[in-house]
Amino acid sequence: MTHTLCPWLWRPKLNASAQALTVVHYQFVIILGVVFSQNKKAMHIYFCGSIRGGRQDVGIYQKIVRKLQTYGEVLTEHVSHSDLSERGEDGVQVEKFIHDRDVEWLQMCDVVIAEVTQPSLGVGYELGRARDMHKKILCLFRPSSGKSLSAMIRGADDGSLFQVRDYKEDEVEGLLDEYFKGHSKV
Numbered sequence: 001m002t003h004t005l006c007p008w009l010w011r012p013k014l015n016a017s018a019q020a021l022t023v024v025h026y027q028f029v030i031i032l033g034v035v036f037s038q039n040k041k042a043m044h045i046y047f048c049g050s051i052r053g054g055r056q057d058v059g060i061y062q063k064i065v066r067k068l069q070t071y072g073e074v075l076t077e078h079v080s081h082s083d084l085s086e087r088g089e090d091g092v093q094v095e096k097f098i099h100d101r102d103v104e105w106l107q108m109c110d111v112v113i114a115e116v117t118q119p120s121l122g123v124g125y126e127l128g129r130a131r132d133m134h135k136k137i138l139c140l141f142r143p144s145s146g147k148s149l150s151a152m153i154r155g156a157d158d159g160s161l162f163q164v165r166d167y168k169e170d171e172v173e174g175l176l177d178e179y180f181k182g183h184s185k186v
């Protein structure tokens with residue numbers, strides 16, 4: 001029986017119980033391998049940052065995206081590209097393409113990280129959609145900008161799925177480490 005199922009395990013010198021033990025051992029190793037490879041599956045991270053709302057914070061977006069890339073795949077890496085201007089992405093029928101692609105990415109992501117200091121209609125829309133999808137959301141705001149965050153963002157903080165944190169630029173990496181410590185596999 002054993003040699004029919006697993007010919008490479010068939011060792012005529014082993015008695016039946018030793019063969020059964022070997023099979024159980026190999027099954028255990030296979031199960032461990034499957035569990036381990038699932039845990040290693042990259043987390044999908046959706047990063048939101050202003051584009052047409054103004055690109056003055058692109059340097060901070062780059063810092064955030066670099067850090068996020070140590071935790072998983074950032075689906076919207078383009079938001080942090082310094083050559084992406086306030087005009088946004090170009091192309092044929094680009095508006096519908098961008099909207100539909102980004103909503104699909106929101107659906108597939110494990111977590112949404114948004115830099116919300118520079119107000120942006122697109123980021124506000126993404127956050128509303130993500131909240132309705134019950135995604136884990138972290139919004140980052142810099143009070144040193146002198147701006148006041150919309151109540152529709154700050155007021156959405158429920159201390160759990162939707163969180164808003166005030167931060168200083170030099171704290172952002174530590175803050176993300178702290179956040180992902182609690183959400184290492186979403």
Ligand SMILES: O=c1[nH]c(=O)n([C@H]2C[C@H](O)[C@@H](COP(=O)(O)O)O2)cc1CO
Nearest residue numbers: 048049050051052053088089120122123
């Ligand atoms: O070209 C684009 N590509 C793109 O992915 N977006 C998405 C991602 C950003 O998090 C968000 C920015 O919105 P807005 O452009 O309204 O600031 O919208 C927005 C634009 C332009 O509106």
